[in-house]
């Protein structure tokens with residue numbers, strides 16, 4: 496089924512997370528695909544140009560970068576749930592990840608490199624129902640303005656509550672790694688410690704087995720398109736390198752190209768690609784994905 500950028504946008508309103516399969520191995524096509532969806536935001540490291548290098552993120556394990564300078568996306572460790580550029584005043588409304596290379600088949604369950612997604616529309620109601628939740632937590636999270644400025648972010652930080660209730664069943668959120676701990680936000684309330692407690696409750700819930708998440712072994716050619724306000728993403732750790740028979744080190748070729756799309760300006764009829772609105776992913780309650788099936792700027796928040 497050929498589809499248009501307009502179709503992708505309306506499908507996103509329905510399901511917030513879409514999967515395109517068999518995307519051709521052409522970076523220019525990816526660039527065109529993303530540009531049809533809206534304005535592709537320059538990478539944080541961009542210097543004003545509009546080339547692919549300035550616009551499209553390149554996520555790979557980078558053992559060539561000293562560990563202390565490596566961004567979380569350039570490591571092979573897990574990435575906990577976050578939304579793209581969660582701290583900046585203007586954040587992308589759509590985030591796109593193209594699995595250019597799925598990398599090595601995982602050798603063990605803990606190193607699958609699978610993608611993780613959660614949709615706030617289902618997570619927030621589940622949190623409200625959870626035994627550990629306190630009514631006051633949600634009130635604090637939806638009403639207290641917060642901001643956070645990571646070291647590398649030149650853009651002005653946002654200044655608003657982390658969670659927003661659209662009132663029609665949709666929930667919007669900003670989220671980043673370490674939000675309830677080492678990367679906590681600046682909180683504008685006289686009772687910051689109560690707020691941090693609420694955030695910790697919420698963060699613990701997101702990382703508990705009670706939280707509904709989608710876990711997906713993206714394969715080479717798969718493109719995940721998400722409404723970045725309604726979906727958070729993360730990943731499992733993966734094996735970064737191993738020795739070959741001669742004792743030489745091989746680096747996992749796992750690679751993702753990503754795009755941050757700011758506004759939804761596409762015209763009707765712009766052809767993008769075949770789209771499948773139901774990702775072929777498992778949910779947390781599903782059987783683990785069969786290992787055989789498993790197949791920058793590197794910023795995460």
Ligand SMILES: O=C(O)CCC(=O)C(=O)O
Pocket residue numbers: 552554568574579608609610728729730751753793794795
């Ligand atoms: O490596 C991954 O699977 C996710 C990378 C990521 O979170 C990002 O590019 O923003």
Ligand SMILES: [Fe+2]
Pocket residue numbers: 577578579728794795
């Ligand atoms: Fe990310």
